Each structure stands twice: as C-alpha cells, then as structure tokens.
Amino acid sequence: MDIRSQIAMVFHLDKCIGCHTCSIACKNIWTDRKGAEYMWWNNVETKPGTGYPSKWEDQEIYKGGWVKNGKSISLRGAGKFKGLKNMFHNPNMPVLDDYYEPWTYQYEHLFEAEEGDDQPVARPVSLITGEPMTPKAGPNWDDDLGGSQEYARNDVNSRNLSAAEQEAMFQLERMSFHYLPRICNHCLNPACVAACPSGAIYKRGEDGIVLINQKKCRAWRMCVTACPYKKSYYNWNTGKSEKCLLCYPRVESGQAPACMHSCVGRIRYLGVLLYDADKIEAVASCAEHDLVEKHLDIYLDPNDPEVIKAARANGIADSTIVSAQKSPVYKFVKRWGLALPLHPEFRTLPNLFYVPPLLPTMAFVENGTYETTSESFWGAIKKSRLPMRYLANLFSAGNEKTIETVLKKLMAVRLHRRNETVGDLPEKEVSGPMGEVVMDKDTADDIFRLTSLPLFDERFVIPAAHREEAMEMLESTADVKGNTGFGFKEPPKRGL
C-alpha cells in the first residue's frame, strides 16, 4: 500500500446557476495575457451542448485519453511511438478555430474618430492578427441552449440515444438543460503527463496537483491531444502549454482556488482524499462497467486506523490526515456516494467529482402546468425529461444503474426535508424511498446541511502545505529572508 494524498473537488450541479463568475475570476488572475486570451482554464458549459472546445468529448476526433489495450491501457492519440512519429505535425490537435478566435473592440475609435455624419462605433478586432473580424464563435456561444440546432443536437453524449429519445429531448416543452463547470481534473492517471515527450508535465507528490514546467516545455503539443478533457492549452505566443494549476499558490497558503472562492452558487467543495497509488494501473485498466466502482474504491477511509498508520509511515503529515477526515469531498464521494467522475471511460481517474443534476430531470410540464405532485416525484426519475442514458454517458461510463441510485438518494433527501419542514407527505411516501436507498434521517440531514447551509470552512478544507518545513530541508531560511515569490522572472517574450 502506497498511500498518497490528493486535493480533490466536488461540484454540485444542482446548485450551479451558470453565471460564469468562476471563469472570470480565473481569467483575471491567470489567462489575461497575450497568447492565452482564448484559454479558459475554468469554463462553464450548457449541457446538452458541444462544449469548449467544440465537441471535446468526441475522442473519435481528438483521440484523447486512454484506451484498453489487452490487460493494460495505452494512450489513444499520443504515447512513445505515436507521439514521436507525429512530432512534426500532430494530426489530432485542436486548432484555434475549434476553440474560438479571441477578439476585443476598438474602443479608442469612439474617442478619436474624425467628426462625421455617423456615430463612431467600436469594431471588433482579432486579438491575434489585430484586424477587424466578425466574431462567429465563443467559449459559451451555446449558453442556455442558444442555437440548440447547431450545438445541443450535436452533443456527443446523445449519440447512443434512440431517435425518439433525441426527438423528445428537444421538444420545446420538454427541453431541459444543466450547466457543467469544468476545470483540470488533476487526474490520478493523467494522460497529459504520460504524453509529454519533454517530461515537462508532472504530478506533485504532496498534493497531486498536475503542473507544467514552463522551462522544460518544448512545444511538442502532445498534452493538448492527450488530455481527453482538453484542459491543456497551447499558448501560441510563448510556444508553451498551459493548464489549470488549481491556484496552487493560494492552496499552499490555505486559500481556496479563485474559481471556488468566487463561486456564487457555492457549488464547489475542495478537500483531501487519501488513495492507494499501487492500485492506479489496475483500476485504470479494469472493465468499463466496473470503472466508476473501482475508481471510487481507490480512495481510502481516513478514519480507518490501518490507513492512518500506513499514511503516517508514508510521510503524510498529521494535519493532512485530519483534513482528510474533515474533507467534504470524502463525504460526497465515499460516505454518501453522491458524486461521480466526469467521463470515467477516458480512464484518467479524474479527481473532480460531480453531484449529478436532479432538478432539470424532474419537474415536467403536463397540460400546460408543472407536474409536481408527490406521487410522481419518485417515479419521475425513470421517466425524467433528460434521458437517464444521457446522464449515464456523462458520469458513469454508460452505467444507468449508478446514476439512478445517486438521483434516488438526492430525491430521498428532498422528500425527508419536505417531511421535516412542511410535513405534508404521507409517512410511506418518505420512508419508502429512504429505505430503498438505505439512508437514515441523520445522514439525510447531514447531506442537506452540507449541500444547502455549509460555511466557507466546511466547503474548503485545505491541508497545510508545510512549506516552512520543505524550505528548511533545502536551505537555511535565514539566508533567503526578504526574498519572496516563486518561479523564474523572465519576460515571456520570444523572437528566437
């Protein structure tokens, strides 16, 4: 057993209001630079939709992630042979137009225009060529199902839905959508790390954050192909790949990452999970229908004395173990079984989990009114507006049973709380569902509290980074007193 700690996350999709505050917080801090304008390390997509970059989930196009290859797995579109062979031209790399061409407006023109008969306007100009352009796409062009014919209908996840199901999904009165905020998953089996020919991408042992060393990156661009979530981006100006770094300078100093801190809907949770690194290969190469179950099994119970002992032996700090015990992520993912990984079939073992959206699937319109009578609550899960198979394609590698169990648990909590606060439901109506998902009242209350009323410190349980001890191992801290900062200080200019 090789126990390591991993900073993991939970996004509660029922709470996401699609306001993009997270994206803006991230952009303002990290990607508001030349060459990075098009990057959204954090982006929010409307589902069903094609997402950003367009159709990123379709690995027939982008060849990202891992595929089962006999008893083990191999990278789909990169790796030692394919990577070195395709070095001079990578056939599976998304280009600018798959994302969008970033633009700004000529605001100066409003002030400096010659006097004339017409009002001056601020024309859109490309941030790459500097020439006037007509914006035709953006990172959230299909927000709230805008242009559904173009976008939502091309969603990869509805590929194996029957024609009737697809038709039903897009009938105006049945239409339903939810948001899918995405950042880097900081995977346990990262495809970007495996695909990097220069060895510039690495996983930090202490907290599992995946980073790109900007000095070692040589612009071979294989990570962009390999990441099935398309969360590694190529900076066309500096010739380096960049990705979400989970705001590690903030995390190291005990602050929540900017996207999570600013989240208006408070959908985001962050905490430590302990896992067994020896099991990674076996889990990543197991059969597809076992993937979710085996993936969740890799995380260990931080309250188990055996685990604590092994973690200590492996050098995990006591403060980290305590954080793991308090981790909201552990509760959602392991104790309650409410959160699932996004697209586990890519086999990267992502560490970002989603509580699947219950609400958009529920209330449906019948005879012009919302059908919300209590009889149909329980039954409605199966005949939900959003086909169960669609959600299963997103969160459980097509396993409908898994997603159904989670939705039933979410529903049971709601029925229980309805009973507690309003008390207008017959006893059988509540105890039946609670019994079916094996949930007691205390658990339901705990879920309710952490979902609806959590304090800041309950949502983000960040372990101490112990940088002070790390630094003392390397040098006498007195020598560098007065020096601050991290990384190298060289303007990111090219010209060579």
Added chain:
Amino acid sequence: MFNNFFFIGLPYAALTALLVGSIFRYYRLGFKVSSLSSQFLESRELFYGSRPFHWGIIFLFFGHAIAFLTPRAVILWDSVPLRLVILEVTALGFAFSALFGLLMLIQRRFKNRRLWAVTTKMDVFVYIMLLTQIITGIWVAYFSRWGSVWFASALTPYLRSLFIFNPDIAAVSVMPLSVQIHIVSAFVIIGMIPFTRFIHFLVYPFAYITRSYQYVIWNWDRKKIRTSGKMVNGVRSKNN
C-alpha cells in the same frame, strides 16, 4: 584570402557559436529552447509542409553525417554502379521532399495572416538559409554528379582537418562555386543554431523513450520531515 575566411575562419566561428551559444541559451534562456510551433494557428497546410520537409532533411543530415564518419564504407558501397545510383537517387528524392516541404511552409507562412503574429525576422532568415542550402545541394547533386563518391574522398578529409585543428583547404578551394556556397551556407546555419528556431533539433526528446509514462515530483522527502531532528542541506529544485 577569402578562402581562408570562408573555409577556416567561418567554420571555427560557427562551431564556437554553436557550442557557446547553445549552452548559454539552454541554461540561461531555458524558456526559449524550442521551436515556436504554429500548428495551433494553422494545421492543414503545415501537414504538407512540415512532414516532407522534416523527413527529407533528417535523411540528408544523417546521409552527410555517415559520409563524414565512415567515408570508407560509403566508397565501398558506391563501388557497384547500381548501388551508387540507388543511393544518389534516394538522396535526391529526399532533397526534393525537403524542398517541396520548405516551399509549402514558406507560402503557408506568408499567405496566412494569423501566422504573421508569430513570425520573426529570424524565421525569414531561417527560410532564406534553408532555401539556399537545399537548392545548392540539389544543384550540386545534378551538375557535379556522384557526390557521394567525391564527398567521401575530398570533403571528408577537409572536415576532418578542421576537427584536428590542422585545416587543409586545398581541396575545397578548387571546388565549383555551387559546392562552395553549399559549404559556406551550411556553416552559417550551424553557427546560427543558438540564435534561431534551429535550436529545437538539439533537444529532441530521446529521454521520453526510456522514461516511465507517469511522472511524480516530490518537492521534499516527507519521511525526513517527520524526523526533522537530523536536518541536512537538500538540493534546491530547478524550478524554484
């Protein structure tokens, strides 16, 4: 006089620049040790340019290197006329592949407005040098035929004389002008490697072949921290 400059001075200057410049750029300007890929801005035409160019130039590079390192073997191979013809025609084929690729790359860069944003003066210089080099090479191959034979017997000794610091330029001084241009431009290219995007061929990722796929970096040894009574000076990580 000019011969001394072009065939003794220039080669030594180029090799010095290559050695000193590359080491300096690698260690002091690590951020800039790569070719600035433009595939992200234009991918389709890059395929028809980059692939034929690179495969062509790699073959030609190793062809020249083999003729320099093992001249005997090359002459021996060339002793059978059919083998000589096969070698020369193959090499010429790769030269045309490189030329075709280069022309595709050049027209792609100048045609595509987006690529202007990432094009520097040094890129133009690189194109001019490569064009000169490949065209004179093809010229030599056609008009001064059976180059693989006379290269091994005339140019290899010259190059070797440079490396043993006893330059002998008798042979190159009487070479046709096309060959002389080819040699001079080759040394200019070598000397300019640290100052252009040519640098990327020095950092071809061979290490990838042998390393394991996953790569985990520990900033410090946690087990030691727990017994911090015995503190020793560690090694400061390079990116810190």
